[in-house]
Amino acid sequence: MEDFFDNELVNRFEDMLDKNESVYFESDEFCEIISFYLDIYDYEYALKALDIAFALYPANIDLKIKQLEYYVGIEDLHNSFTLIEELRDLCYTDTDYLIATARYWSLRKLPYKAIDFYNLALENEEDEDYIFNCLGNEYLEINEPGLALSSYKKALEYNSKDEYSLFSCIHCFEVLHQNRECIAFLKQYIDINPYSEEAWFQLGLQYLNLNRYEKALYAFDYVIIINQKSIAGYTQKAFCFEKLNQWNKAIETYEDSLDFDDTAAFTHFKIGQAFNKMRKSIQALNSFQKAVKEDPQFDKAWFEISNIHDSLGNNEDALFYIKKALDIESKDVNYWKKYAYLNIQSGRYEEASDSFEIIVELEPNHFHNWLAYSELLISLGEYSKAAEILHKSFKNFNRAELYYQLGNCYFLMKNLDKGEHFLKMALKLNPTIKEEMQEKYSIFLKDNRKSKNPDKNLNI
Incomplete structure (x- = not known):
C-alpha cells in the first residue's frame, strides 16, 4: 500500500502544483497520474490533471477515455454519454473504454447492458479480476446469485488474495442458503491461502451457523495463531465456549485479550455475564464495575450492576444503579420496568406509576x-385514572383480562352499571378465565349483585 501511494509521477505532479511551476509530462504519464487519482476517488486532483493534460494534448484519445472515467466516477451521466458516443467508433475494443461504458449503464440501472460491455472487456484479457467482480455485482442486481458466485470465484482465480472477491463469494453462498457448500469453498481457499486470517474467521462463522462449536473453535484458534491480537478471534472463541457452557474457558479467553483490547469495557462486561451464568455474583459485580470504570456511559453494565444488587437484596443500591442506566439511555423499556419494579419493592408507588406511564408509551x-x-393505579386508589388507562389500552388490544380489570374499576367506583357492562363483555370474550378472575378480583365473588335496575342481575 505504501508503494501505491509513493508514486513518483504523482509526487512530481503535486510538487509542480505546490510550486506553481511548469513541468513537462508525456500524455501516457498524465494518464497514469489521472488513473491514480481516480483509483483513490480524489476527483478534485483528477480534474486538475485532466485540465493541464488537455491543454497540452487536446485531441489525445487515451486522455478522453480518462475523462470518461472521471465523468462516470462523479456520476455525470450526461457528459458520460456524450463521450461514450464520441469515442464509440474509435475505442470499441479498448478495455478502459468498455469498462467505463459498462459502469455508465450500471449507474443507469440497466444491468444487462452493463453485463454485455463487461463481457466485451473480458475478451481483451486485461483486468480480469476487476471485471469479474463487477460482473458479479451486476448479476446480484438481476437476482442471479449463482452467476454472481461463479463470477466472484473467477475473480479469485486471477487474484487469490482479493478479500472483496472472497467476501462476495461468502455473501452469495448465504443468499443461496448454501452453508455447507460455503464451508467446502473456504476449506479449498485455505488450502491455497493457509495464512488467510479472514478465511479462517469466516470458516469459524460458518460453523457457528451450523451450531458446530467444536469445529468453530478450531477455526478461531487458527485466527489467533495467525494474528495473536485478533480481538474478533478471541471474542468468537469465547462465544463458542459460552455456547458449550464452558464458562471458565470463556472467561480465560476474554482475559487473554485484555492486554491489547481497545474495547476493554465490553470484554469486562462479557466476563461479568459469564460469572453470572456461574452464579458467582461478587465476581460478576467486580467485572461489571470494571466495565463502567473503562466506559462510564456503558448503560448495559450499570443495568447488570443494578440486577446484582437486587438479587443480593440491596434495594437502594439497585435503584441507584438503574437510575445510572436510565440517565444514559432513557428509551430502554427494560430499564424502566426494572425501575418500576424496584420502586414497588421499596413502597415508592408514585414513582412506579410515573415509570409505567413511560413504559406504555415506549412499548404500547x-x-x-x-x-x-x-x-398499580388501583392499588393506589386511583380508580378513575386506571379506568382511563384501560380504555386507552383497547386501541391495541381486545383482551378479556382488560375488560375484567375495567369492570373491577367501575365496581370500586360504585358505578355498578358500567361494572356489570364490562364484566359481561369480559365473559363474552373469554369465559374460561372466569374462576381466575373471581379469585383475583374478590369484588366479583358476590352472587346476585343488585344494580340500580333490578332486572340487571349478574351472576359470575
Whole structure:
C-alpha cells in the first residue's frame, strides 16, 4: 500500500502544483497520474490533471477515455454519454473504454447492458479480476446469485488474495442458503491461502451457523495463531465456549485479550455475564464495575450492576444503579420496568406509576404493560385514572383480562352499571378465565349483585 501511494509521477505532479511551476509530462504519464487519482476517488486532483493534460494534448484519445472515467466516477451521466458516443467508433475494443461504458449503464440501472460491455472487456484479457467482480455485482442486481458466485470465484482465480472477491463469494453462498457448500469453498481457499486470517474467521462463522462449536473453535484458534491480537478471534472463541457452557474457558479467553483490547469495557462486561451464568455474583459485580470504570456511559453494565444488587437484596443500591442506566439511555423499556419494579419493592408507588406511564408509551403493544399499570393505579386508589388507562389500552388490544380489570374499576367506583357492562363483555370474550378472575378480583365473588335496575342481575 505504501508503494501505491509513493508514486513518483504523482509526487512530481503535486510538487509542480505546490510550486506553481511548469513541468513537462508525456500524455501516457498524465494518464497514469489521472488513473491514480481516480483509483483513490480524489476527483478534485483528477480534474486538475485532466485540465493541464488537455491543454497540452487536446485531441489525445487515451486522455478522453480518462475523462470518461472521471465523468462516470462523479456520476455525470450526461457528459458520460456524450463521450461514450464520441469515442464509440474509435475505442470499441479498448478495455478502459468498455469498462467505463459498462459502469455508465450500471449507474443507469440497466444491468444487462452493463453485463454485455463487461463481457466485451473480458475478451481483451486485461483486468480480469476487476471485471469479474463487477460482473458479479451486476448479476446480484438481476437476482442471479449463482452467476454472481461463479463470477466472484473467477475473480479469485486471477487474484487469490482479493478479500472483496472472497467476501462476495461468502455473501452469495448465504443468499443461496448454501452453508455447507460455503464451508467446502473456504476449506479449498485455505488450502491455497493457509495464512488467510479472514478465511479462517469466516470458516469459524460458518460453523457457528451450523451450531458446530467444536469445529468453530478450531477455526478461531487458527485466527489467533495467525494474528495473536485478533480481538474478533478471541471474542468468537469465547462465544463458542459460552455456547458449550464452558464458562471458565470463556472467561480465560476474554482475559487473554485484555492486554491489547481497545474495547476493554465490553470484554469486562462479557466476563461479568459469564460469572453470572456461574452464579458467582461478587465476581460478576467486580467485572461489571470494571466495565463502567473503562466506559462510564456503558448503560448495559450499570443495568447488570443494578440486577446484582437486587438479587443480593440491596434495594437502594439497585435503584441507584438503574437510575445510572436510565440517565444514559432513557428509551430502554427494560430499564424502566426494572425501575418500576424496584420502586414497588421499596413502597415508592408514585414513582412506579410515573415509570409505567413511560413504559406504555415506549412499548404500547405489550398487553401486560397496560394490565400492570392499571393494577398499580388501583392499588393506589386511583380508580378513575386506571379506568382511563384501560380504555386507552383497547386501541391495541381486545383482551378479556382488560375488560375484567375495567369492570373491577367501575365496581370500586360504585358505578355498578358500567361494572356489570364490562364484566359481561369480559365473559363474552373469554369465559374460561372466569374462576381466575373471581379469585383475583374478590369484588366479583358476590352472587346476585343488585344494580340500580333490578332486572340487571349478574351472576359470575
